[in-house]
Amino acid sequence: MYYLRRFIIILVIQLLILSFISTIFIFNFNLERESLKIQSKQFTELVAKQAGIFFSNDKSRSSKDFLAFLDSKIGIDELSSAFTITKPDIISVYFVDDIISGKVNAGVDENFQKNDKSEINQDKRFFFNNKYVAIKPFYKNNDETIGVVRVEVDNIPLVLRTLSTNAVFYLLLFLILNNQAFLFYLWTKKKRPPVDDSSYIKEGSIGSIKIMQKIINQIIEDHKNDSNTNDKK
Amino acid sequence: MILIQMIRNRFLFILFLILLFSLSLNSFASNNHRTPLIETINSSNKLEYSGYYINKSSKKITKLSIRFIAKNKYGEILEANTIRLINNSSMPLGPGEKLYYSFMIDSDPKNIYTKKLYFFNE
Structure with missing residues (x-):
C-alpha cells in the first residue's frame, strides 16, 4: 500500500510535467500553423491574381497554358519556394459555372469565399484539422468573378517539425522540472522526531530481558554458593 | 544494481x-523536389492536371513515375493511377532539366475529397 501510494504520487507528478510540456508544444505548433496559414493565403492570392489576368483573355481554360503562363511570369519553382516545411501539391483552378452547376465541390459559399464548415475543407484526425485550405476568387477586369483558386496544405509535417526543432528544449524542460519536483519533495519532507535513549528498546523485549536478568542472577548466586561450600571443605 | x-x-x-x-x-x-500541379476541369468534365518535374539532383533520372490517389469523404480510394513519366534509359532527365507532364482522372470531381501525389524516381 505504501509503495502503491508513492507510485501514484510519482505518476501524477510526471503527468503534470508532461501536460505542461504538451501545452508549450501546442503553443509552438499553433505559431507554426499560423505562419503556414499566412503563407498559404499570400500564395493563393498571388496565383489568383495571375489567374484573373490569364483567364480574362483565355477562353480555352487549359491547365497546360496556365502552367506555362505562371512559369513565365513568376517561375513555377520559385512560386512555392516560400514554403519551407510543407508545400502545396495541387493548385486547383475552378470556374464559377462549374461550381454553380455542381460539377465540383470547391468548398465555397454563395459569394465564392471559403466556407469553413464545408466537409471538403476539413480533415479531422488526431483532434485537429490536418489540412489548411486557402481559397481566393479571381476576377475578370477586377469586377466579375470568373473562378476560384484553391490550395491545400498538409499540417502533419508541422507537428514533426515542431517536435524535432524543439526536442532538446522539451527534454531539458522535462529534466529540470523533475529536478525541481525532487527538490520540492526534499523541502517538504517531515523531520523525524528526536530518538530517546530508552526508545530503542521495545516494550515486548523488556520482559524477556528481565527474565534473562533473573536467570543470570540465579546462575551467579548458584556459582557463589558452590564456591562457598568448596571453601568450607 | x-x-x-x-x-x-x-x-x-x-x-x-x-x-x-x-x-x-x-x-x-x-x-522533396516537386512543384505544384495545376488542376482544372476540362471540357469533358474530368479533372485535368499539368505540372513540371525539375531534377534538382546531380544525377540523371532514367525512371520516373507519378502515383495519384483520389479518396472520397469516407477515406475510401476512388481511383489510384501510376503514370510513367520517364521509362527509357536512353532519354534520361539530366540535372537541372525540367519535364512537363499532364494527365487526367476518370472519377467524378464532386466525389473527390482527398488527393495524394507521390513521385518515384531512379
Whole structure:
C-alpha cells in the first residue's frame, strides 16, 4: 500500500510535467500553423491574381497554358519556394459555372469565399484539422468573378517539425522540472522526531530481558554458593 | 544494481534521441523536389492536371513515375493511377532539366475529397 501510494504520487507528478510540456508544444505548433496559414493565403492570392489576368483573355481554360503562363511570369519553382516545411501539391483552378452547376465541390459559399464548415475543407484526425485550405476568387477586369483558386496544405509535417526543432528544449524542460519536483519533495519532507535513549528498546523485549536478568542472577548466586561450600571443605 | 540502472537509463535516453532524429528526418523527407500541379476541369468534365518535374539532383533520372490517389469523404480510394513519366534509359532527365507532364482522372470531381501525389524516381 505504501509503495502503491508513492507510485501514484510519482505518476501524477510526471503527468503534470508532461501536460505542461504538451501545452508549450501546442503553443509552438499553433505559431507554426499560423505562419503556414499566412503563407498559404499570400500564395493563393498571388496565383489568383495571375489567374484573373490569364483567364480574362483565355477562353480555352487549359491547365497546360496556365502552367506555362505562371512559369513565365513568376517561375513555377520559385512560386512555392516560400514554403519551407510543407508545400502545396495541387493548385486547383475552378470556374464559377462549374461550381454553380455542381460539377465540383470547391468548398465555397454563395459569394465564392471559403466556407469553413464545408466537409471538403476539413480533415479531422488526431483532434485537429490536418489540412489548411486557402481559397481566393479571381476576377475578370477586377469586377466579375470568373473562378476560384484553391490550395491545400498538409499540417502533419508541422507537428514533426515542431517536435524535432524543439526536442532538446522539451527534454531539458522535462529534466529540470523533475529536478525541481525532487527538490520540492526534499523541502517538504517531515523531520523525524528526536530518538530517546530508552526508545530503542521495545516494550515486548523488556520482559524477556528481565527474565534473562533473573536467570543470570540465579546462575551467579548458584556459582557463589558452590564456591562457598568448596571453601568450607 | 545501480550501474545496471544507469546503463538502462542512458540507453533509453539515446533511444529517445534517435527517435527524435528519425522524426526530424521524416519531416524533411516529405519536402522533396516537386512543384505544384495545376488542376482544372476540362471540357469533358474530368479533372485535368499539368505540372513540371525539375531534377534538382546531380544525377540523371532514367525512371520516373507519378502515383495519384483520389479518396472520397469516407477515406475510401476512388481511383489510384501510376503514370510513367520517364521509362527509357536512353532519354534520361539530366540535372537541372525540367519535364512537363499532364494527365487526367476518370472519377467524378464532386466525389473527390482527398488527393495524394507521390513521385518515384531512379
